[in-house]
Amino acid sequence: MxxxxxxxxxxxxxxxxxxxxxxxxxxxxxxxxxxxxxxxxxxxxxxxxxxxxxxxxxxxxxxxxxxxxxxxxxxxxxxxxxxxxxxxxxxxxxxxxxxxxxxxxxxxxxxxxxxxxxxxxxxxxxxxxxxxxxxxxxxxxxxxxxxxxERVSSGWAAAVPPPPPWLVGRFAGLDLSRVPDGLWLAVRQYLMRMRQLDPQVSWTMAVRLAEDMAACTGTPLPDGVPPAAYLAGVVGERQARDARRAFGPGQAGGGTVAAVAPPWFVGLGPGPVRGSGAGPRPAPVPPAVFPSAGLPASGGAAEPTGSGGPGVEAANNAESRVRSTGFAPPA
Incomplete structure (x- = not known):
């Protein structure tokens, strides 16, 4: 690792x-x-x-x-x-x-x-x-x-982002006992610094870490879940278990995690399941809230589909693909 x-x-x-x-x-x-x-x-x-x-x-x-x-x-x-x-x-x-x-x-x-x-x-x-x-x-x-x-300056420590609200509790059945400490450390470091990485490097690291995590847990990656969101969900599940162990049941509820989810995870919904033909389920988030995933940050409103030439149609298709997964792989 x-x-x-x-x-x-x-x-x-x-x-x-x-x-x-x-x-x-x-x-x-x-x-x-x-x-x-x-x-x-x-x-x-x-x-x-x-x-x-x-x-x-x-x-x-x-x-x-x-x-x-x-x-x-x-x-x-x-x-x-x-x-x-x-x-x-x-x-x-x-x-x-x-x-x-x-x-x-x-x-x-x-x-x-x-x-x-x-x-x-x-x-x-x-x-x-x-x-x-x-x-x-x-x-x-x-x-x-x-x-x-523990007594350090406020700007020293970086917090691990909580998982998206729709992933809270989804990984409650995972066996996390076989995940080595080195992998946990790598995942935590990636999630804390993902917005500061080059988009292509961020996507590659997320995919590799998610594959290693799935191999350790013995459960394949869920369909339609972006790798970074999957890692945040698994880390959030481990933190919830640690909190329940330390403070007792009911102290790590999913509502609390969802309420403080960072802006680049809030609203990120699962994409369509491969092979099912289903469309995106939740409301999408504008591409501007995903600076770490290599998405374009557009300040104005998107033009309606079909109102422009081939360039506008291609942009609409790209936006549709982003909305279905929440993350866009690098070119």
Whole structure:
């Protein structure tokens, strides 16, 4: 997938956190965790004073595992990557593709943190973060995560456009578990930068990404759906599933997504199904709202069909083809 992420679409809308901010967040987290560990240890020391030495040793090991290891894992899982130190420093742990982490990501990070942070006093973590291009420690590499800055300037991050309203919920039955993180990252980068790409490059990348996505999901591309709209629909479905996982059912309704759909997707309806002979169903959108798809931006109203010569008739035919799909392939 690296061949599809060209120089025109390599900017991920997240800024990786560097060692100073991560070290400050880690110091805050360690101070809180050790304070909790000492407090719980004192309580358990008085509670287990009547037990023998073996029972006290087992209690000490259990406290170490539960508080110093299990505590950070539970906090990162429940807060979706924001511990107290990261919250204070404006950081968050996310997946490599920018999505929220799950329990398995926090578990791998916590298990590796015992070795590279607790047992080596953070020396291994600091060296790994300095060597890594994106400031990741070993736990991040094994877990497939990245610590990013959330407090950035408003012009830095680019949002992934939501799918067209008529595609919301259409891909609810797709199996997205086999889609690799590299493909998700490439699709997100393409959707964020599609309006800035050359029209022919944009169309080619959309087709190739849509074919790769269909191969991973095991479901062929739907008829009459433009490749860019298909990619936006699949990404929107994954974001809706992540939102339902994080906030519960009913928090990622289709109406919300449709209401904020960008102008180059709103009104884009499915074209005719190949071989059915059916015409376009929804009302078309003027070509001017598709600057990223290589469509001409016409400011005036279109002339009625048949009111001009061959040039007007050809333009009307081209407009009819655009209305049927919403995207026009490059010449």
């Amino acid at each position: 690296s061949a599809l992420v060209t120089g025109d679409a390599v900017v991920l809308g997240l800024r990786p956190a560097r060692l100073p901010s991560r070290a400050l967040a880690l110091v805050i987290d360690l101070a809180v965790v050790w304070a909790a560990y000492i407090l719980v240890s004192l309580v358990m020391l008085f509670a287990t004073a009547s037990l023998d030495a073996a029972a006290q040793a087992a209690t000490t090991v259990a406290l170490f595992v539960l508080v110093l290891v299990g505590g950070p894992i539970a906090v990162e899982t429940l807060s979706h990557g924001r511990s107290l130190g990261k919250l204070a420093c404006g950081l968050r742990v996310v997946r490599d593709d920018g999505g929220p982490i799950r329990f398995r990501h926090a578990l791998v990070r916590g298990a590796m943190g015992v070795i590279e942070i607790l047992l080596t006093f953070g020396v291994v973590a600091c060296i790994a973060s300095l060597v890594s291009e994106r400031g990741r420690r070993i736990g991040d590499v094994f877990a497939g995560t990245l610590v990013v800055r």
